[in-house]
Amino acid sequence: MGLRDRIAAERDQLVAAARLDGEGTISAYRRKLLDEVDLNELAKLTPTQRRARLERVVGHLLTREGPVLSNAERTSLVRQIVDAALGLGVLEPLLSDETVTEIMVNGPGEVWIEREGKLERVKTRFADEAQLYQTIDRIVSAVNRRVDESSPMVDARLPGGERVNVIIPPLALNGPSITIRRFPRTFSMDELMELGTLDESVRRLLGACVRARFNLIVSGGTGTGKTTLLNALSAFIPESERIITIEDSAELQLQQPHVISLESRPPNVEGKGQVTIRDLVRNSLRMRPDRILVGEVRGAETLDMLQAMNTGHEGSIATVHANSTEDAIMRLETLASMTDLTIPFEALRDQVNSGIDVIVQLERNVDGSRRVVEVAAVASRRRETFRLATITRFDFDPIGPDRVVSGRFRHYRMPPAMLKRLALAGEEVPEEFSVTGDEPEAPEREAS
Numbered sequence: 001m002g003l004r005d006r007i008a009a010e011r012d013q014l015v016a017a018a019r020l021d022g023e024g025t026i027s028a029y030r031r032k033l034l035d036e037v038d039l040n041e042l043a044k045l046t047p048t049q050r051r052a053r054l055e056r057v058v059g060h061l062l063t064r065e066g067p068v069l070s071n072a073e074r075t076s077l078v079r080q081i082v083d084a085a086l087g088l089g090v091l092e093p094l095l096s097d098e099t100v101t102e103i104m105v106n107g108p109g110e111v112w113i114e115r116e117g118k119l120e121r122v123k124t125r126f127a128d129e130a131q132l133y134q135t136i137d138r139i140v141s142a143v144n145r146r147v148d149e150s151s152p153m154v155d156a157r158l159p160g161g162e163r164v165n166v167i168i169p170p171l172a173l174n175g176p177s178i179t180i181r182r183f184p185r186t187f188s189m190d191e192l193m194e195l196g197t198l199d200e201s202v203r204r205l206l207g208a209c210v211r212a213r214f215n216l217i218v219s220g221g222t223g224t225g226k227t228t229l230l231n232a233l234s235a236f237i238p239e240s241e242r243i244i245t246i247e248d249s250a251e252l253q254l255q256q257p258h259v260i261s262l263e264s265r266p267p268n269v270e271g272k273g274q275v276t277i278r279d280l281v282r283n284s285l286r287m288r289p290d291r292i293l294v295g296e297v298r299g300a301e302t303l304d305m306l307q308a309m310n311t312g313h314e315g316s317i318a319t320v321h322a323n324s325t326e327d328a329i330m331r332l333e334t335l336a337s338m339t340d341l342t343i344p345f346e347a348l349r350d351q352v353n354s355g356i357d358v359i360v361q362l363e364r365n366v367d368g369s370r371r372v373v374e375v376a377a378v379a380s381r382r383r384e385t386f387r388l389a390t391i392t393r394f395d396f397d398p399i400g401p402d403r404v405v406s407g408r409f410r411h412y413r414m415p416p417a418m419l420k421r422l423a424l425a426g427e428e429v430p431e432e433f434s435v436t437g438d439e440p441e442a443p444e445r446e447a448s
């Protein structure tokens with residue numbers, strides 16, 4: 001069998017399911033089905049009875065309002081819907097609830113969810129450990145992997161695209177643990193402004209930086225909205241450019257016509273076939289990219305990315321996990337040192353100073369809102385100690401009893417070199433950032 005056929009054969013099943021699901025058929029019926037049946041009553045049935053009962057209900061639903069189907073199509077559709085509904089058992093209602101962004105199972109008796117950025121414990125529980133293991137088996141066998149003593153941690157994806165991580169005892173002391181992360185919805189810049197994540201001035205500033213091919217880093221903790229902001233920023237990239245995105249699991253949903261999405265791959269059951277973010281970054285340089293967007297830098301790929309930024313691939317954007325802009329710039333240096341090559345720290349600092357132009361820091365506030373708390377320009381050059389100039393900062397008001405977070409964005413005059421670069425690129429920036437404004441000059445500080 002040729003390569004093309006082999007890949008096609010492997011994907012056939014997935015595609016068949018996805019085609020139906022693409023039209024929302026399966027997930028729509030799964031939701032209807034779960035609305036229709038009494039889950040407590042269902043739990044009392046044996047697996048065979050449960051399936052039979054669900055098939056009957058789906059049959060009625062399809063007859064009542066379904067598309068016109070041949071007998072074979074109908075049988076297959078019923079089976080797929082019931083599979084989807086039974087798939088994750090007690091977790092299904094949580095999965096079909098759009099407001100739930102994350103589901104965390106810490107052993108059979110404890111389930112947490114994230115909703116609007118906040119954690120809450122829910123009443124959902126598994127009957128026993130065996131039932132939890134059954135669910136885990138369903139999740140991982142769908143992606144051709146297995147979980148056992150020898151591979152106790154697995155990443156997988158659900159048919160709907162949700163990311164799943166499974167880790168079992170003895171590594172997980174609470175019992176088998178599942179973390180399901182919903183495919184994040186996208187937010188446009190306008191929506192982010194409405195949510196108060198940034199203001200009009202910051203939006204215009206970032207737009208100018210992206211169009212002028214500044215290299216940007218979006219920094220923040222887990223779930224602070226880095227990927228979401230990266231996605232929104234990508235809308236500023238001109239349609240004429242060839243964009244390559246590199247991620248651990250493809251989340252970015254770019255709107256441009258010319259986008260190549262690359263996804264890394266963990267090793268298979270035999271420990272083979274791994275493709276790292278670093279491999280993909282290196283490969284992407286041979287693909288004539290105009291822009292490289294890296295979902296998150298976590299290791300040695302940072303060096304390759306910096307080298308790319310310094311050798312003609314300006315305009316790249318990446319995210320990094322860090323708690324402040326200082327933390328981010330230091331972390332980039334540390335990550336870039338994680339290669340087998342021994343590179344003097346001064347040389348790495350040079351790469352960071354020359355490569356990175358602007359760092360955008362995100363924070364998740366106690367009320368669940370996300371904010372751009374700082375936009376900083378890298379003011380240091382060559383081998384100097386890192387220096388950051390604050391162009392925008394969010395000043396928080398003291399939090400009142402209602403726990404609502406408020407405050408205001410403060411803007412500063414940009415460093416002249418940055419302003420000049422934007423001007424040369426034909427970009428205008430809002431007055432509050434330009435030299436002629438009344439705003440104070442961007443305060444600088446050292447990061448070390």
Ligand SMILES: Nc1ncnc2c1ncn2[C@@H]1O[C@H](COP(=O)(O)OP(=O)(O)O)[C@@H](O)[C@H]1O
Nearest residue numbers: 101184185195197222223224225226227228370
């Ligand atoms: N600005 C925002 N306001 C409110 N919710 C947000 C915002 N940005 C992201 N989110 C939500 O927060 C969750 C995590 O976002 P994501 O971008 O994946 O974070 P990160 O990449 O930092 O881990 C998602 O459910 C997303 O919809």
Ligand SMILES: [Mg+2]
Nearest residue numbers: 226227228296
């Ligand atoms: Mg992310």
